[in-house]
Amino acid sequence: MISTYLSYNLVARDMKAAMNQVAQQSQVSREADYFRDNIGKVTSAEEFVDDYRLYAYAMKAHGLEEMTYAKAFMLKVLESDLSDPNSYANKLTDKRYREFASTFQFSSNAVTVMSQNQLDEAIGLYGEHFASQDDLIAAETDYYKAMATRVGSVDAFLADPRLRDYMFQSFGMDGGTADLAFLRAVLTSDLSDPSSYFNTEVAAQRNASQALLDSHQPVLNAISARQTAIGERDYIVSLRTAIADAQTLIAEKQAQMSEPGADTAALQGEINDLTATVHLRYADFAEYGLFAMYDEQAALVAAGQGESPEAVALDAKITAWTADYDARWAIVTSLQNIANLTAAMAEPGADTAAIQAEIDTELAAIVTSEAGLVVTPGDVDQMVADKDAEIASYDGTLPPVGEETVALQQQLYAEASQATNYLAVTDKFVKLAEAYNFNTDGTVPVEGFQTAEQLQATTERYIFSQDRLTKSGALLDDQYFRDKIGTFTTVDEMMADERIVTYLKGAFNLSTSLSVVSSTLANAITTPSSEADLEDPNNYLVRFHSGRDYYDDLVALSRAFNFNEDGTLPEGAVPVNAEKLDEISSRYFSGYDDVYEEDDELAVKRLKLDLAALADSGSTVDDLFASAGAYRFVMTAVGLDAGEVPQRIMRKVLTSDLQDPKSFVYTLKDERYVQFAKLFNFDSNGNFAAPLAAQDDATMQQYAKDYIIQKTRFLSGDEATQARSAAEDEARYYADALADIDTLDALLADRRVLDFALTAKGLDPRSFSDQMLRQAFTSDLDDPKSFANQYGDYRLKEVVTSFNFDRSGKLVRPAAGVISSRGGTVETMNMFLRQTIEEEQGIDNEGVRLALYFERMAPTITSAYDILSDTALYAFFKTTFSMPAEISGMDVDKQAALVEKYLNLEDLADTGKLSNLVKRFTAMYDLQTNDTSSSLASVLFGNASADVSFDTLMSLSQLNRR
Known part of the structure; x- marks a missing residue:
């Protein structure tokens, strides 16, 4: 038997070749082709899990083959919102589920x-x-100011887009529809010459339009006034009719009261209701009459006749009619009370005597109120007659009421509207003609096309014509306030200046308070606001504004001014002291926007x-x-x-x-x-x-996470904090830079972006020259012999496919609504090949599989707990360092401390040290399983136990299902 290390090294030393060899196996090739050809056709998570071949392929690739049966469970994983830390997938302790859901997300290339x-x-x-x-x-x-004396003619002025647009903006013109020939004629007109273009074409038409308005408006006003009089007359007549009808019914009910068997109580109730109606309609009439009297009174005061005999008599009448109005409402209230009391008297157990006493009191009150009534039917008849006379007064100037008047009104209104529109439209041309000094031949005077005053006025127009008030405009407003504030002698004068009111609202944070109007400011400014004054519950500020968000600002406004309570200034005083003036100015610049x-x-x-x-x-x-x-x-x-x-x-x-x-x-x-x-x-x-971007959002976010993990592995404390901060800054640069990259050349030119992506994938950027990266990104990915496909580390191809560029360097829009991106598909297929290699090697030697698995997972390990939470990784550790099975029963933190004692986690990031670690594992594995006599193991580790632990066997059993 060959050693575990030799078997491992035969595969690991050229992983790409091993993957290519496995990929050529007929079963693997068929499944890969099916996955590649069909994953882009999936339109829903349900469709994905229902296609067993696709689903099983993906599950095996991600080491989840043992969970393939759990479709409902995996569907919940796939449908999780990974941006929500409380989502289903994010709550699972095994990160493989999150990685699976991240790879197969419809949102990555969703239509949006x-x-x-x-x-x-x-x-x-x-x-x-x-x-x-x-x-x-x-x-x-x-630029505008500089060109004021450099432009040689009106034609040069209008030909310069910046000068022309400046003028358009300043005078509220639409540059897209402007007639330059017309503007030239206006700008070169001599306003003092009656025969100039402006005076003959624009001013003449404006005069005609104004004359038409002057002739039409009185007629339109008369038509409107007569119609109002008709409406008022009809209203008064309706009140008179209602009163008469109610009085007729009262007489009938009173007659019925004397008939034999009459229900006098019910009849009296009806009479009371009708009486209330009479008084209500008289109250309506009195109220209408009072409104007319108030208007008449205001006219007399405005005419300086507020103390005239006529005004005195009118004031007395207003007093009497007001008393009448109040008395009639008092009568109506008493009648309603009587109705309620009468109903209460019929209730079982009612104290009829007490109730009758209350009724008598109400009846006496009615008698008292009736004594104050002064409005009579004659007053109503007189007002109707007055309205008839007012209506008849138009007979000599207006056509009869009806269709003829309606037609006249429509005609005059249409003509007046047209004239009004012309005046409004040409107002800007009047201002334009007055703002420039071009000679009639189009040349420019020596002093420029505008005087200093005209130039200043135009630049201010430009500044204030923007969508919102800018700092430039605020500076002008502040200077205006400083120049103007000392000229006011009363609060009313100050409040009459809208620009000052707006300034004060901005200075005291009141611009966004809709309930704060100019009268609010005036009342605040004239209200005493010392601490003692604000103790008074009847103080204006306290009574009406205490508790509001802007209360403190309103108090500050009050304290900023020196006005008396009557709105005047004390002798020798100014509205605002110098110190307060600077304070107001400072507040304005803090709050105007x-x-x-x-x-x-x-x-x-x-x-x-x-x-x-x-x-x-x-x-x-x-x-x-x-x-x-x-x-x-x-x-x-x-x-x-x-x-x-x-x-x-x-x-x-x-x-x-x-x-x-x-x-x-x-x-x-x-x-x-x-x-x-x-x-x-x-x-x-x-x-x-789908978004046309160099990299989709989901991939970009995953790369950012992976990059931060790579940069903070094994760090702690301040060092980890600083590294994370730097990594997050780099991630922000990566996202911002990719947003502006729209060609492959632009991507390849930004080495910082490429290095970020390589690092995120666990690759060393120093190993890749610019030429190598260009070769990779311009490779034909369908050609097995292309550079990207032949390169020894399959992760380079994954980096290439994570970007949305074709071979020609053109940015391409990814397919929308697919479950896996191009990069995700390539990564899954690579993972499937790795899983297959590990499985096949495990058939002959589980130690080789465990070594390959550890080598693959090493870049993802960031702490001892990552090893403890993965049974196979923990088995690798225990075998490597000959740990007894019993340590699994120790406290988790103690186990983590043990891992850190024997294994320097930082060594996992060093290729050489990682290789040595795997060598040690294979030697110890062979020694423990007695698969081979390893003299090297005897020399390095002495007489270790020849028995593999039960925990290791269980770990390897678990690995078989990964």
């Missing part, structure tokens, strides 16, 4: 509108877009919700366009305006072949469109597809 990496990039670009706005504003403004941060958080939430909805619907590019949260977010992220770029263009962008330099997206010569297309996954028909 946006992968997690793409989502992260979109969110990052969105933040960068707004973060870079200040730099962009500064760059464009500097809070509202945007909140908006951004909501935008990201909506993006994710929209993407989830799109994923559920399995939709198309048209559904993306309809999903405003996702579409507009990403358009903004790449610097495109969803409102300006037609969707027909974006449809072509999204369906372009990013690997074809002649595809539509590249003809636009704008990187923003390419960037947009890369953030989504659509095929040429506009359907969702």
Whole structure:
């Protein structure tokens, strides 16, 4: 018999050759062909486990052959969410199940509108877009200012896209629809010349439009006023009718009261209800009349006649009618109380005397209330007559009520709307003409195309025309506040300036509080707010805002100003002291963008919700366009305006072949469109597809995990923490770099990425030159003689197939919805060959199988507990170091300490030391099983026991089923 080591070495010294030899066996070849040809056709986990040949092949490859019968169990493993630590597979102690589920996951190449990496990039670009706005504003403004005196003509100005776009942005114009010939004519018009283009074409039409509005609006107002009067008259008449009807019924009920056998109690109840109706309708009338009186009173005050006899008389009438309104509601309340008391009196055991006393009290209250009634039927009739007169007053200026008036109103409204729209549209052209000083022949004055004042106004327009307030705009607002605040003498003056109000809201973190309006600020500023003042429960701040999130900010606002409670300033005082002014300014720069941060958080939430909805619907590019949260977010992220770029263009962008330099997206010569297309996954028909990425997310995440394990093996304490941190940084670089790699040349040019992948696979990057890697990645994987297939370590081919490049270096979209990626399939087939080799070797010598198994698993061992938890690995250790079977009964931690005492785990990462360890095992195995007389074993280890332990035999038995 040959020695165990010699048998082992015959296989291990050229594992690739051994695998190739096994692969040529007819049964192995048939199963491999079936697996390779059919694994990509599986569309569900159920279908996978139901195909016994596929399923059994995969189970054997992953060392789970003994569990092949447990389909229900394995189905739960396959359906586990590996990102959830509490998922079924992650809760199993045997990591082989997690590795199996990781290899066969539909999510790795699933059809999706946006992968997690793409989502992260979109969110990052969105933040960068707004973060870079200040730099962009500064760059464009500097360029604009620099060119103000360098541009020689209006034609040169309009021909420069940066100057032209700056003007468009500043004056709110759509550059895509702008008529440059028209703009040239406007810019070169002499506004003081009545015959200039602007005055004859634009201003003349604006004057005509304004004249039309001036003539139409009074008529439209009259039509509206008459219609309002008609509606009011109808309302008053309805009240009068209801009152009259109720009074008629009251008279009838009162007559029935005297009839023989009449149910007087029931009739009285009906009379009371009808009486309540009369008073309610009079109360409605009084309320309507009071509203009209309040309007009349306000008009008198505005006209400076608040103390006139007419105003005094009106005030008295308001008082009387208010009392009437209150009295009628009091009567209605008493009548309702009487009805309730009358019903209570009929209850068994009722104290009728006491109840009657209460009824009498209510009746007396009614009599008292009736004494204060002043509104009469005559008042109602008079108001109807007044409304009739008001309606008739339009007879001379308006057509009769009906179709003729409706037709006139529609005609005038259409013409007025057109005129209003023209004025609104051309407002920007008025501002444009006033903002530039081009000569009428198109040349530029010596001082430039704008004066210093015009230039400053335009740059401020540009800054404030952005989607949100930037730091540049905040600086302007702060300067405005500093310049303006000292000019206010009252709070009302200050609150009338909307820019100041907005500034204060930003400075005191009140921008996101919808309930805080300008009056809130005014009341806070004029409310005493010392600690003693805030002890008063009736203090405005305490009473209305205590307990709110913004309470402390509102108190800080109050303390920042010097205004009196009446809104004026003390003699010689300024609104804000210098110290407080700097404090307010500091607060402003800390909080002016809070509202945007909140908006951004909501935008990201909506993006994710929209993407989830799109994923559920399995939709198309048209559904993306309809999903405003996702579409507009990403358009903004790449610097495109969803409102300006037609969707027909974006449809072509999204369906372009990013690997074809002649595809539509590249003809636009704008990187923003390419960037947009890369953030989504659509095929040429506009359907969702698998992500077009150098490596799919699942594989990338697995490589990251494996890399971190390789870099932190055997480390502990601070050393392990530092190594993990460095490995995680490298993993982030790996993911970020792969997101930008879209050609094989780009991948091969980034050695850092390739070294990461090699390390994750347990390969030493130093063993691979750039030329070797190029040969591997450009190999024909279907050719057994290609470099990747001939290379001695099969893991290199696994690295190559984990990336989505073809031989020509073109990035290819992986098949969507398949259970195993290309790399996963190759890895599984390699694992199957290794398992088969180990099984076949075990038939002749279990020691060879155990040695091959340990050599294969050694790169995955990170602690003594990995050995203890694997029966075969533990058997290898015990045999190697002649450990008695009884140690298995020791405390687990003590067993781990024993493993660490005899075995330096770091030696497993050293090829030479690992080889020596295997040699020692084979020698000890032969010695214990007496399969061969090994003089070397006698020399190295002395007279060891010739009997193999029962635990080792059990371990080998377990290994047979791995």
